[in-house]
Every structure is written in structure tokens, then in C-alpha cells.
Amino acid sequence: MNLFDLTGNGGTAGPAGAVCSRKACRNGAEWQLLWNNPKIHTPERRKIWLACGEHRSWLEDYLQTRGLWKETLALDQAGKAR
Template sequence: MNLFDLAGEGATAGPAEPVCSRKACRSGAEWQLLWNNPKIHTPERRKIWLACGEHRAWLEDYLQTRGLWKDTVALDPTGKAS
């Protein structure tokens, strides 16, 4: 037995479409919120949270309040930054 067997047959890597990172939201993502934690990440590193239109402001505020937010960019239909 290996670690991949623990996932079970037919397990998928994740959702087919990008979804919002807000807890319990399953709406399609429209935005990428780029952030990093300067206490543990190098300055050039960017972590990404995805946001739907409804939760973009909430997630930005959450990151800004903690001094983590760096930038917000639109997510194009192919899932890349525009």
C-alpha cells in the first residue's frame, strides 16, 4: 500500500473550476488576491487566495488588516492572472 491508495479510487485533485477561498463559498472565482506573510515568506513570494465578486472586499480587508495583502488581479476564464 502507498499513500496514493489512501485517497481511494476515483479521487480528484480538486475542483474543475476555480472557486472562492472564503469559507463555505463555492462560487466561481473572479479575482486573485496576492499576499505574503513577511514573518515567514521571502519578500518576492506571493501566495494566492481566490475570490468571487461578493467576497473580494471581505478577503482584501482581512489580509490588509493583518498587513499581508500585496495586490488584487482579475482572474481570466483560463484561470490565469490578467
């Protein structure tokens, strides 16, 4: 068994396989939410959560409430920030 089989996207990378980070959501990602935890990460480090259009604001609010959110970037067709 391949771990990528459990994701339902066949292990493909990029927008075709980019899935929203919201728990139980399997929608395609449209946004990258960049964040870091200043208690454990250096200031320039950025972690990335992916978000679909439906969950973008929920995930941003979650990160902003905790002081972790840095910026949100659109995800283009190549899976890179626009």
C-alpha cells in the first residue's frame, strides 16, 4: 500500500493533486496560506497550508487568531504562487 493512495489524489503533485488542508475537505486547493510559529520557527521560515475557496477565510482566521498567519497567495496551474 502506498501512503499517497490514502489521499485520494494518486500522489500527484501540483494543482491536480493539491488538496485543501481543512480537516475532511477533499476539494482542490486554490490558495496557499503562508504561516510560521514564532515560538519555534525562524522569522523567515514559512509553512504552507493549502485552501479551497470555501475554506480560505476559515483557515486564515484560524491562523490570524493565533498570530501565525503571514500572507495568502493564489495557487496557479503549475502549483506555484502567482
